[in-house]
Every structure is written in structure tokens, then in C-alpha cells.
Amino acid sequence: MNIGVFDSGFGGLTVLRALLEQLPAANYTYLGDTARLPYGAKSQATVARYAVSSARFLVEEGAEYLVIACNTASALALDAIRDAVRVPVLGVIETGANAAFATTKSKDVLVIATAATVESHAYSGACAERGLRAYEKACPLLVPLVEEGWIDHPVTEEVLRIYLAELLTASAERNLDPDTLVLGCTHYPLLRANIERAVPASIRVIDSADVTAAQVASAIPHLKVEMWSTQNSGIQGSRLFYATDSVTKFCRLGAKFLGQRIDQVTLVDLGG
Template sequence: MTAVHVGVFDSGFGGLTVLRALLPLIPGARYTYLGDTARLPYGAKSRQTIARYAVSSAKFLEDHGAEMLVIACNTASALAMDELRASTSLPVLGVIEPGAEAAREATASGSTLVLATQATVQSNAYFKALQAVGLEATQKACPLLVPLVEEGWIDHDVTEQVARIYLTEALADAAKAGLSPSTVLLGCTHYPLLRPLITRLLAELSPQPITVIDSAETTAGKVAEMLHALPGRPSSNLTFYATDSTEKFRALGTRFLGQPLPEVNLLDLGG
């Protein structure tokens, strides 16, 4: 049997953490990754525009042979899943539901803390998904973390100070609401690069142990579960597209993927 073809879409670079988690779980799949870097940030756009952008990217992946679509973008997953699923007959998986399911399994206290971008928090998508699985949630927007990660300041003192402030505020907000979160859900695909820092800070700031859940890993695990019945396949085949500077995409993408990127193809999806 030929390799299953998985299309992975994000507005930029963060979705590469989902691809990074997929590679060891389904090593024989063929992957096409599309980063819509010319039109980011999605969080500053209207829901209608985000849906239009996401659907055009999904159509490109489907037209190029994808048999499953992974929406490795929290904003698109939060605001455009209905339109995406209506636009294709392919299986479509976002990052929010797998994260909520993982939180349900790992949360002992009945409440969790979501760290995400402003747009994802405002969508309330994680709040609703967690509520649907019986969990209470506190959400915290952490807008400065994405640019710090893209700057490469993963281990920088400034990043630690910013993360400490966000986590201190988030835990205080949870306490005011009478909640004691036992899990923290990383609701942005940039944040896995900060997981060691966040884990260490939570150990200092929280009076109880808190498990950090990486939505990139949980999404990859769900994809592997969906494709588990497929027989063995040949080695991985990776193809990358970006809608803006391919040089920048390769430079930043290497950090997110954890390995050098091969050639990145420039793609024009229009306005």
C-alpha cells in the first residue's frame, strides 16, 4: 500500500510542532505542510476572513493529494472548523478537541488552566471543549510568548520573566474563581518550545503538582489513533509550502521542527 498522505496546515510556523510530533508516531506517512505566512497573524482577522483563508489552504492540500487534513492552527481550529469540514469530504482534525480530551484524562482536580493567544482565548473554543468533557477552565492570554519564541529567546531571562508573570496571574485568576487546576493546557503551537520553562515555573509557583499538556502532542496522538489500522508504509516524505519568504520559513521552521527543513516552495494563494 502506498504511504498515506497527511496535509498539515497552519497560519505560520507553530504547526511544525504538530508535524514534529507526528513524524515518530507515523514515520512512514507522506506529509505536506502549508504555512500561510503571507496572511498571518490570523488572530487579527475576522472569523469570515480566517475561514476563507483556512478553506483555501485546505483546498490546496486536498488538490495536491492529501487524504487527511490536520489543522495545526489554534485560531483556525477555534473559528473555522465548521467551514473546513463543510468544504471537504476528507477527515479533518483540529488541535482543540484532542487537547481537551487529554486534559480530561490527566486532570485530577476537575479544573485546568489554558494558556493561549488572545484570539484563541476570545473564541472560548477551549473553554467550551473542556466544559463539554466535564472540566472547569481558566484561560490566560499570553500575547508576548509567540514573538519571543520566534525571536529564538527560548532560554532567555526576558522570556522567563514574562512567562512567570503570565503564570502568576493565571494561577491567581484560577484561585479567585475557586479553582485549583491540576493541568495546564498549552493552547498555542508555539508554546511547546517553552514547555520545559513552563513546567519548571509551575513547580515553583503552584502549591500542588501541575501536569503540562502539549496540544501538539495530543493532536499527533489522535492522528496516529485514526490511522492506526493502516499497514506498514515506506519512509517519510516531507514537502513544505509557505506563502511568504521561504528563507525565513526555513530558518524559523528548523527551530520548530527540530531538524533542518528541505526546500520550501513559495505559494501564492491570493488575498
């Protein structure tokens, strides 16, 4: 079984990390569209064009199941990707909404994400389908702060304080009683501890990486069995990494998100 994992850059490696823990026996092909990132401030048409070409590449490379690990691509391009390829496609908006549904008691949910994800209101829609109310806020500075490496940094603390205060004020004005905050961008799990410190203790912070991996596992039951046997035997599947820009940068920055070394990345040209 070959699982293709797609992200605009490095953030999707947090989803791959969860997949490797839960399904180590599968073969993985990861693509980071680093030449065209970030997607988060671009239009629906452009994001869909980039995501479709990326998804097609993964299927041509043998992926039998696609995980769209990029929230922006999941929000803006999931239908376009499903129209373009003939394999099952799972997006992280859906799995994030599932995680929120499983967590919230008040049925009121907060979401922080990129500008493009928020403007699409994909999370609001997915939450509404599950009987939840969601309030979404764009936090455009968080991705650059993570990429600058300012994780435990006073500037990042202050930016989070400002964004989260605005989020909580706006949600209170709408008479919401949120108990759950969804990290709607795969860069944000690297700031999880900072975010948990910045919100009231009554609010649980969730990211979709673990629940995405669990949903893949349940969608492919035979793989789960295989997983247990290989976890015992220590055998693991292959991991192939592709990027559309500098492979040295991918190795260096990607390791932070994956939580382990990345030794080999292949450069691929998707046009542009």
C-alpha cells in the same frame, strides 16, 4: 496515505514532528500560511477565510486527511473547513481537550493561547463537553518572544512570571483547583521548560502535539501497522512543505520547530 498539516506559520511543525515520530510511513504535505500570519489577533471571519483557502489547497495537493495544527484556526474555523472539504478534518482544540481530560484529576484545567483562541472560548467549550472546567488566558507576547529566539532569556522568564501569576490569581478567584495547564498555541512547546519552572509543581503542563499524532494514528489503523513495518525497514514517506511567504525564512525558522533540517519549501500564492 497523504496527511495534510496546516498552520498559519511554523508552530504546526511541532505537531508534524510528533506525527513523523508516530507515523513515519505516511506522506505529509505541510502548509504554513506565512504571508498572512499571525492569525491569533485577527477576527473569526478573516481567520476562517484564510484557513478555508489553505485547507482547500492541501486537499487539491492530494491530502486525504487534514490536521489543523493551528489552535487559532481550529478554534475559529473548524466548522468552516469541514464544510469546505470532503476529507476528515482533525483540530488541535479537540485533541488538547482530550489530553487535558486524560491528565486532570481535579477536573480543573488552565489554558494559555492567543487572544483570538481565548475570545472564542473554544477550549472552555471542548473541556465542558468532557466534564472539565477550564480557565483561559491570552498571552500575546509569547509568540513574538519565541520568534525573536529569546527562549532562555530573562525577559521571557519575566513575561511568563507575569502572565502565569495573573492566570493563577484569576483561576483561584473562580475557586478552581487546577492540576493541568494546556499549551493552547503551537509556539508554546518551545517554552515548555520555562513554563514548567514558572508554575507550581502540582500543575502538569501538556501540549497537544503528541496526543494529536496519537489520535491521527488511531483514526487510520492500517497506517499504524504500516508504520511498524516501515520503522523496522527504515522506509519513510514523502514530506512536502509549502509556504505563502519567504521560503528561506521558512527553512531557517521552521527547523527550530520541526527539530530537523528543512531543505526544500515551495512558495504558493493563495491570493491577497
